[in-house]
Structure formats: C-alpha cells, structure tokens
Amino acid sequence: MALGTESIWLRRYPTVTTPRLRLLCLPHAGGAAGFFHSWGNAFGEDVEVLAVRYPGRQERIAEDPWTALEDLADAIADELPPYLDTPLAVFGHSMGATLGYEITLRLAQRYHAAPALLMVSCRKAPHLLTPRTAAFGTDEELLAEVDKLGGTDSALLADADLRDLVLPALRADFRAVARYTARPGVPLPCPVVGYVGDRDPDVGPDEVAGWARTAPLGFELKVLPGDHFYLVGQRDALIADIRARLSR
Template sequence: MTLGTDPTATAATADRWFRRYAQTPTPRRRLLVLPHAGGSASFFHAWGTSFDPGTEVLVARYPGRHDRLTDPCIDRMEDLTEQLTLALRPLLDVPLTLFGHSMGASLAYETALLLARRYGVRPAALHVSSRKAPHRLTPRPLHEAGDEALTAEVRRLGGTDEALLADPDLREIVLPAIRADFTIVGRYGPRSADPVDCPVHAYIGDRDPSITVDDMSGWADVAPAGFELDVLPGGHFYLQEQRERLVGTLGRRMDEADRARGGAQTG
C-alpha cells in the first residue's frame, strides 16, 4: 500500500533527512538505505547510481554529522524512528523498500512497524544487514565507556574513515554523533518479536566478528510473509567489498516484488 503526500510532512523536511538520488522525475519505486552507527549518507554514495532509472535511492542523513552537523544528535531509537518516519511521509506515493545495515537494520525494522501501525503502509520488503533480530539482541553499554574505548570499537568493526578517528580535532567533531548512535544501540533490545507484514531478507558476512549466521536467522521469527538469508564473503562491513553483488541482489528482489505486486493487482 502507498499513500499520497501528507501536508504535515513537508518536502523540505524530507530533503533534510534524506540524500535523494533523483534519476527520474517519476520513480516507480524507492529504496531507503539506513546507515550503521557512526555512519553517514556518504558511505552509500555509490548506491545512488547502482540501480535502474526507475528506482530512486534515498539514504538517511542522521542529525549531528556532515551537512546536519549543527542539528542535535538523537540518542533514542523511538525518537529516531518517529522523526525519520514523519520525514518519509511525502515519499510514500510509490512502493518503498527498506535496507538497513547494523544499527540501520533495527531502525528499518522499527520504521516498517511504525509505517504499518500509524499509516497502514506495507513496505515492499525489509532488508536487514549485520544485526541481530530484535528479540535476540544483547545490548552492550559501550556508550558509557570513555572516548578511547568507543573509538576502539568503531575501529574494530570498520566502516568509518580512519582519518576521522586519528586526527584529534576531527575526532572531536564526529564523536558526539558516534556516541549518540551507540547510545541507541546500547539501549535498544531485546524487544518482542513483532512481525512485519512484508518479506524479510537478511545478509551477513561470513567473517563478522560480532554476529553469527544463527543470529541473523532469528529474523525469520518476525517474517511470516517470507524470509531469506544470504551469507556473503567478508566481515561486518562485507557490503564494501561485495557492493556489486549486494546491489544486484537487491535490484533483482525489487523486480520480483514488482512482478508479484502486479500479479496480485491483476489477479
């Protein structure tokens, strides 16, 4: 189900929250990408031109970093979900697919639930990467640790420009957003296994230092509409070295969802 535009959620709000890669003025579908803790829209820049012209790619721009550096950071999953979902409202006029990596996977799941509960919107699919299912989470209070311990964890996982962490002045700029994200991660879960009303596709690197294939299989418990799990070569940020393979899989699955939706409408 899709909705028309919502007058209470402006295009300016959407532009502040999402980096939009407009390949066509009339997209037939949208892919919303939700970055990891400490991540930014620039990490997924190459995704903007990796899909067909009918797919508009949106990447969330979390507050407190890059061109939203002066916006207050958000450190509660409920608040982040609320603000992101409201900003998304003007963009629900075509089918929406959600993809979240690490912390972004939990955010994508919560967004799917809120879209359904509040607006009656069913995403085309939920794609979750490198993150335990909500009812299997074992939060770690890393946000309560000092800067060095937090920086060490970010380095261990990868996915953050080392230059930002090595330079004391740059690190001082990025650490508030990193700490806010890890506060979200540290306080989120375990949650009840509330089902989403769309297929769920899970992805994990076979050398992830923190998450196992069994951990990712737990997403099947919230996926009565269908579940698939892909194991790809790599660590927690396998999606850097496996980008072409991953975006190819996403594109194929969005095509399959389009065909299934068309068959349902004509059947």
C-alpha cells in the same frame, strides 16, 4: 511536505522518469547518508534512492545527535508519507537495521503502508539483542569497538581532528543502540532479507537468521564474504543482489 520539497532527513537521488520503486537506506551507528552515495543511481532508472540524514553529522553537523532509536524512527517515518505514492523498500545496516524494523512497523500502523521489502544487514533480530556496554565507556573503549568492526569509520577516527568531529555522533548512536534492549519481535507486514559478512566479529549468520521469527511473509538469508563492513568490499555483489530482488 509536498514531494520535491527538500527534507533535512532525506538525501534524495531522483530518477529521470517517474520511479517504479523507492529504496530507503539507513546508515550504521556513527554513519551518515554519504555512506550510500555510490548507491544513488545503482539500481536502474526507475528506482529512486533515499539516504537518511541523522542529526549531528554532515549537513546536520550543527545539531545535537539523538540518543533514542524510537525517536529517530518516529521522525523518519513521519517524513515518508509524501514518498509512499510508490512502493518503498528499506535497507538498514547494523543500527540502521533496527531503525528499518521500527520504521516498517510505524508505516504500517500509522499510514497503512507496509514496505514492499525490509532488508536488514549485520544486526540481530529484536528478541536476540544484548546490551552494548561500550556506549558508556571511555573514548578509548568506544574507539576500540569501532576499530574491531572495521570499515571507513575506523580509518576516519585515526585522524585526531576528524575524531573530535565524529565522536559526539558516534557516542550518541552507541548510547541509542545500548538503550534499545531485547524485546519480543513483532511480526512484520512484509518479507525480510538478512545480509551478513561471513567474518563479522559482531554478529553471525545464525543470529541474523533470527529475523525469520519476525517475517511470516517470508525470510531469506544472504551471506557474503567480509566483516561487519562487507558491503564496502562486496558493494557490487550486494547491489546486484538487491537490484534482482527489487525487480521481482
């Protein structure tokens, strides 16, 4: 695919000038590319943002959602070569952090193109993961899990009409997360930064710090005020921190 050709997998926020760097953003379970819309032009005139569009939501609502993180990582990694003419950084939130890890490995193995930086948010490292039984429970159990985590998804699911629209993708994503069981962490070919909210009910700072085991080229942990969706309330602080890192 030539650069400039529309990709169904990527919502692109182009820069006016040739970008110095690209930032790939991977949403959480049940999330969509629109979650990162306010990030589109937030990192300066020379950083181009690419937000990933998962099947089964927004522009891809007519498609069946996928239920294997490995398949998603394969498809996304294979979509990125046209964008590798410039350094690439990766940010993934929750489920997106695991996808970012798998995509990073694929880019290095298949295309000899290690990202400049991997940023993982509110997610345990691969060797610390535990099964998520809510993926196979009733709708009520799944909704209770989402409500516990908070964020905009919880508010959307309070609307019965929207709930019916969102639930298939949400259930598919939770199933994908549950199927991705603990495995030895493969050392990554780039530095890693871990982000987490100090009141996250799902993962704590010590667990996010476990990513250090996969980061021989360097690891930093950043704890911000908030819960699993700290990046909504702390949007400006998080963007300022990422912007500073991308400027190094």
